[in-house]
Amino acid sequence: MNLKQLIYDWNNPEEDLFLPFPFEITDETLRDGLQSPSVRNPEIEEKLEMLHFMEQLGIQAVDIGLPGAGSKHYQDTLRLAQEIAKQKLKIHPNCAARTVVSDIQPIVEISQKAGIEIEIAAFLGSSPIRQYAEEWGLETLLKHVETAVKLGAANHLPVMFVTEDTTRSHPDTLRQLYQKAVECGARRICLSDTVGYAVPSGVVNLVAFAKKIIKETGVEVKIDWHGHRDRDLAVANTLAALASGADRVHGTILGIGERVGNTPLDLLLINLKLLNCIHQDLGKLGDYVNLVSRSCLVPIPDSYPVFGKDAFRTATGVHASAIIKAEKKGESWLADRVYSSVPAGDFGLKQRIEIGPMSGQSNVIYWLEKHGIPVEKDDIEKVLEKAKESNKILTDEEISGVLSQRARAI
Numbered sequence: 183m184n185l186k187q188l189i190y191d192w193n194n195p196e197e198d199l200f201l202p203f204p205f206e207i208t209d210e211t212l213r214d215g216l217q218s219p220s221v222r223n224p225e226i227e228e229k230l231e232m233l234h235f236m237e238q239l240g241i242q243a244v245d246i247g248l249p250g251a252g253s254k255h256y257q258d259t260l261r262l263a264q265e266i267a268k269q270k271l272k273i274h275p276n277c278a279a280r281t282v283v284s285d286i287q288p289i290v291e292i293s294q295k296a297g298i299e300i301e302i303a304a305f306l307g308s309s310p311i312r313q314y315a316e317e318w319g320l321e322t323l324l325k326h327v328e329t330a331v332k333l334g335a336a337n338h339l340p341v342m343f344v345t346e347d348t349t350r351s352h353p354d355t356l357r358q359l360y361q362k363a364v365e366c367g368a369r370r371i372c373l374s375d376t377v378g379y380a381v382p383s384g385v386v387n388l389v390a391f392a393k394k395i396i397k398e399t400g401v402e403v404k405i406d407w408h409g410h411r412d413r414d415l416a417v418a419n420t421l422a423a424l425a426s427g428a429d430r431v432h433g434t435i436l437g438i439g440e441r442v443g444n445t446p447l448d449l450l451l452i453n454l455k456l457l458n459c460i461h462q463d464l465g466k467l468g469d470y471v472n473l474v475s476r477s478c479l480v481p482i483p484d485s486y487p488v489f490g491k492d493a494f495r496t497a498t499g500v501h502a503s504a505i506i507k508a509e510k511k512g513e514s515w516l517a518d519r520v521y522s523s524v525p526a527g528d529f530g531l532k533q534r535i536e537i538g539p540m541s542g543q544s545n546v547i548y549w550l551e552k553h554g555i556p557v558e559k560d561d562i563e564k565v566l567e568k569a570k571e572s573n574k575i576l577t578d579e580e581i582s583g584v585l586s587q588r589a590r591a592i
Contacts, residue, residue, distance in 0.1 A: 185515070206242035206430040207447070208406070211474060212262070213245040213278055214444055215434035224477035226261050232435075232477070233262060235470035237271045239451070240462035243430065245303065248278040249292055250285030256292070263296035276301035276342065281330035290337045303372065304330040305344035308351040308359055320355060327362045335367030342370035342406060349373070349380040349388060357395055364399045370406055370430075371396070375419060378412025378442070382422035389426035404429040409445045411437055416445035417453060424459075435474040436482065452488055452524065465530045487524070494526040495534040497575050499542025502535045506544050537565060538575040545569075549581060561585055 211232060216223050224232070236244055246266075247259035259277060266275055277292070279285035281304045293300040306326055307316065313323075327343065334341040343363035345351060360371050373388055380388070389405065396403045407423035409416045409432070420431045433447030448471050454460045471489045475482050484491040496502055501521045508517040517533055518525040526532050537545045546562045546569075555561070568584045569576055 185519070188516075189519070203424065203427055205424055205428065207450075208243040208245060208276070208430055208432045209236050209241045209434070209447060210245045210408075210432045210444060211434040211438065211447070213247050214408075214432075214440070215438040215474075216478070217440050218438045218443065218478075218480075221438055221478040221480055226258050228473070228477040229258060229262060230265055231473060232470065233265060233271070233273070234269075235466060235473065237273050238466050239464065239470065240460070241273060243274045243276060243301075245278060245432075246275045246300075248285070249288040250279055250282075256288055259288075260292045260295060263292050263298060263300060267296045267298045274299075274301065276303050278303045278305060278344075279330070280304070281306045281326035283329065283333060286330055286333045290334075290339065293337075293339060299339060301340045301342055301370075302330075302334040303342045303344055304334065304368075305346050305372075305374070306330075306359070307347055308345040308355055309347035310352060310355075311350065312347055320358065323355075323359060324362050327359055328366050331363050331366035331368045340370070341368045342372055343368040344372035344374055344406075344408070346374050347376040347379075349375045349384060350377070353391060356391070360392070360395050361399060364396070364401050364403055368403070369401075370404045372406035372408055372432075373423075373428075374408040375410055375416075376408075378410035378416065380409070380419050381413075381415060382418050385419045385422040386426045389423055389428055393427060406430045406432065408432040410439065410441070411443050411445065412441060414442075417449055420445045420450055421453065435471055436478075436480055436486075438474070438478060438480055448489065449487055452529070455528070456524065464528070468530050488529060488531070493524075494522060494531055495536060496521065497536040497538035497545065498540045499545060502548065503542065503544040505533055505535060506548050536575045537569050537581060539570055539572055541566065541569050553578075555585070 212229055233244065246262040247255050249256040249259040263275055266273060277289045277300055279289055279302055286302060289300055289302050306323060331341050331343060345356060345359060363371060371392060373392055392405050405428050407420060407428040409419045423431055433445035433450050435447050437443035437446035448467055451464055451467060455464055468489055482490055487493060504520045505517050508520045514527060515525065518527050535545055535548045537549055543562055546565045547557055550557050550561065565581055565584050
């Protein structure tokens with residue numbers, strides 16, 4: 183039997199709209215991710231290690247910092263840029279900046295010192311609610327756009343103009359801001375769901391609108407999508423952006439970032455891999471996720487998809503029985519999929535069967551066999567008795583204790 187015979191796919195992946203479109207991914211972990219109020223800002227050595235993981239995973243672009251934020255930010259951004267240049271990495275760096283000279287100039291300096299091109303990601307709040315709070319008029323916004331984009335272009339650096347809170351911005355305002363940015367030399371625009379407001383249909387509408395504006399300019403301009411996860415729709419929204427023709431999408435490892443965070447880049451990569459939209463080896467993705475968790479002091483929830491402790495772990499008798507039967511057929515791919523939509527082995531992981539209150543005999547037999555212990559009926563009964571009395575999963579030590587007590591009784 184093959185996979186297509188065993189799984190009926192209502193998703194119709196061959197019809198997914200974004201499959202024909204080439205696209206890129208930007209890793210925002212080292213900038214937007216570190217804006218989380220709960221994370222630790224990693225040491226530069228840790229950041230460099232993260233950078234190399236991005237390269238190994240085939241990620242095309244990286245936001246290496248906001249150097250205008252202060253000396254430490256400047257120095258770390260410079261060091262990362264120098265590493266990309268020295269090691270001749272394929273990944274393309276960009277830097278965030280407010281649309282002010284004091285943020286743009288440090289990026290120009292770092293680009294010159296490192297000897298590589300750095301894209302300027304110049305951001306500006308565009309929604310009516312933000313304009314009201316800041317007391318900004320449209321003329322003020324247009325002046326900021328002109329100043330920032332022209333400064334970047336004059337220094338021969340690519341500029342991406344980013345509208346903050348795009349998903350709550352008026353189309354007339356967006357039209358004028360994007361037209362001004364393109365007129366001044368921007369060759370990318372970024373649509374930002376800054377507060378995680380969008381739903382997938384809204385993303386489709388917004389990308390279509392942006393494509394229409396770009397077409398009107400007559401200039402070749404690419405579109406980025408940057409999503410946050412306040413409503414926990416970030417991955418779905420990012421896939422919708424790709425389906426609508428976005429050229430590049432952003433995310434952070436473990437979704438770290440402002441408030442509840444950004445699009446979880448690790449989960450986005452896995453979904454894209456399962457949809458056959460990317461083909462790079464993601465075997466090192468778990469190592470990268472664990473590095474970010476350690477370096478940023480971000481614990482991975484047990485129930486976190488794929489990389490959480492419970493992602494491929496079960497103690498339920500029915501589930502365990504199905505996995506065990508699949509394993510006995512000698513097909514690892516079958517055991518990986520009979521109770522999982524994500525094949526653990528593709529990401530360097532494996533199924534785990536535990537013993538707890540909801541377990542059955544198959545769980546205990548599996549544990550005994552895996553530990554090289556002869557399967558005895560009395561052992562099975564004693565371990566199950568202990569499990570049924572417990573309010574949690576039994577540890578290996580607890581199971582061994584039950585077996586040793588029975589051996590002594592004999």
